[in-house]
Amino acid sequence: MKNLVITALQKKTSLLLLTLLVSCAEPKEVTGAYWTGASDFMFISNQTMEMHYASSIAGKKVYLGGFYEIIQSGTSQVINKIEVSELEFEQRTDGVMYCRIWGNIESSDEKGYLLADDCLPIY
Numbered sequence: 001m002k003n004l005v006i007t008a009l010q011k012k013t014s015l016l017l018l019t020l021l022v023s024c025a026e027p028k029e030v031t032g033a034y035w036t037g038a039s040d041f042m043f044i045s046n047q048t049m050e051m052h053y054a055s056s057i058a059g060k061k062v063y064l065g066g067f068y069e070i071i072q073s074g075t076s077q078v079i080n081k082i083e084v085s086e087l088e089f090e091q092r093t094d095g096v097m098y099c100r101i102w103g104n105i106e107s108s109d110e111k112g113y114l115l116a117d118d119c120l121p122i123y
């Protein structure tokens with residue numbers, strides 16, 4: 001009888017530990033991005049692709065679903081506005097992390113992205 005109680009207790013403990021390990025191993029959901037490096041804006045339409053070098057979003061931080069003004073660096077000139085819909089994170093061959101912050105431009109169906117260096121996800 002004593003062995004039966006110990007076995008049941010061991011099973012419950014093992015199950016609890018397994019549950020904790022699995023829940024800790026689940027990937028976290030990315031909700032945004034922040035960067036400390038330079039950034040450039042790419043606007044893609046059916047007719048053209050335009051690159052605006054040295055452009056940024058104030059605060060260098062975005063969240064999925066948010067609306068942001070893209071500003072020419074060093075000025076207050078608004079290049080465009082973007083609704084963030086997707087985030088891509090990559091690493092260059094020199095080890096620098098970067099991201100593409102994708103979204104629709106000015107309430108249209110046209111896509112664009114901000115390419116930002118030294119970019120990391122926000123969970």
